[in-house]
Amino acid sequence: MKKIKLIAVFSVLALLLLSACSSDSETTTIKIGEVTRSLFYAPQYVAIEKGFFEEEGLNVELQTTWGGDKTMTALLSDGIDVALVGSETSIYVYAQDSKDYAVNFAQLTQTDGTFLVAKEEKPDFKWEDLKDSNFLGQRKGGMPQMVGEFVLKNHGIDPHNDLSLHQNIDFANIPGAFLSGDYEYVQLFEPTASVFEKEGNGYVVASFGEESGHVPYTVFMAKQSYIDDNQENIEKFTRAIYKAQHWVQETDSAEIAETIQQYFEDVDLDILTSSIERYKSQGSFATDPILDEEEWNNLKDIMNEAGELPEGEIPYEELVNTEIAEDVTNN
Numbered sequence: 014m015k016k017i018k019l020i021a022v023f024s025v026l027a028l029l030l031l032s033a034c035s036s037d038s039e040t041t042t043i044k045i046g047e048v049t050r051s052l053f054y055a056p057q058y059v060a061i062e063k064g065f066f067e068e069e070g071l072n073v074e075l076q077t078t079w080g081g082d083k084t085m086t087a088l089l090s091d092g093i094d095v096a097l098v099g100s101e102t103s104i105y106v107y108a109q110d111s112k113d114y115a116v117n118f119a120q121l122t123q124t125d126g127t128f129l130v131a132k133e134e135k136p137d138f139k140w141e142d143l144k145d146s147n148f149l150g151q152r153k154g155g156m157p158q159m160v161g162e163f164v165l166k167n168h169g170i171d172p173h174n175d176l177s178l179h180q181n182i183d184f185a186n187i188p189g190a191f192l193s194g195d196y197e198y199v200q201l202f203e204p205t206a207s208v209f210e211k212e213g214n215g216y217v218v219a220s221f222g223e224e225s226g227h228v229p230y231t232v233f234m235a236k237q238s239y240i241d242d243n244q245e246n247i248e249k250f251t252r253a254i255y256k257a258q259h260w261v262q263e264t265d266s267a268e269i270a271e272t273i274q275q276y277f278e279d280v281d282l283d284i285l286t287s288s289i290e291r292y293k294s295q296g297s298f299a300t301d302p303i304l305d306e307e308e309w310n311n312l313k314d315i316m317n318e319a320g321e322l323p324e325g326e327i328p329y330e331e332l333v334n335t336e337i338a339e340d341v342t343n344n
Contacts, residue, residue: 043074044093044095052204053122060253062273080152081099089115099232100231101312104313105323119337125222126157127157127161129221132198140165148178148198160230163319222297223295255342
């Protein structure tokens with residue numbers, strides 16, 4: 014009898030071991046390249062920290078690729094599987110007649126993420142105050158700069174004639190250049206804008222996100238061939254992001270800040286909290302991963318106004334895959 018019991022015990026242990034091995038073998042690694050490290054991407058870090066990718070059998074390897082051009086180069090050369098970057102980059106690639114172009118499949122942010130920061134306090138700020146000012150802008154052709162110009166023009170300001178616009182500073186060096194230079198205004202993301210306020214080095218006077226409306230600002234994309242070959246994993250990936258989007262919407266900013274604090278070790282928790290709240294209050298985080306056609310057309314209008322929209326057809330149906338996101342949100 015004891016022998017039978019021992020055999021049964023060993024059989025159960027063997028099954029558990031095989032099950033664990035089987036589970037490990039079914040885990041798929043997906044390499045993500047994010048265009049920069051930003052609180053703007055809070056739902057992505059939440060998806061990692063809350064185990065939503067792991068629940069889907071995915072192991073994500075996150076790297077920061079620092080800039081749209083570098084991110085797309087990494088994607089197209091198979092250095093990464095999925096890029097988190099502005100959807101305008103997919104348009105630039107498509108316009109170059111790429112045979113295996115990048116397809117947007119899950120939207121993460123739905124507004125611009127920059128704020129207008131003044132070096133001096135402006136309690137009665139008006140957009141016309143920018144005229145004749147020394148303005149430190151973002152990289153030409155990138156979403157922050159295009160949205161910035163779009164907003165200025167909507168307020169009757171010609172960014173290239175009504176002010177002194179500077180676009181020659183690398184993204185990572187913009188905060189330092191603003192501090193050390195004689196610039197009066199700058200476009201900054203969080204948490205840098207809030208850090209400047211706390212230290213008395215700048216003051217947020219307006220939000221470009223509130224002014225420009227919904228736009229597919231930051232989107233997960235992959236090459237068409239990768240999506241074709243990894244349909245199930247892309248769906249799992251999108252489901253994990255959707256779970257994170259739900260969690261962010263239902264959770265207060267302080268808890269979100271604590272959850273993702275390790276990604277911003279040099280930033281105080283109170284700054285993380287206030288920055289996340291600022292983004293939440295203006296609806297910057299997309300509530301679902303679906304990139305709709307109205308947002309896409311708004312993007313094209315912004316690019317066209319900035320003189321950056323390539324000639325020819327930019328088909329929503331080819332550059333945006335909504336089927337995966339729709340399946341995820343409907344099930």
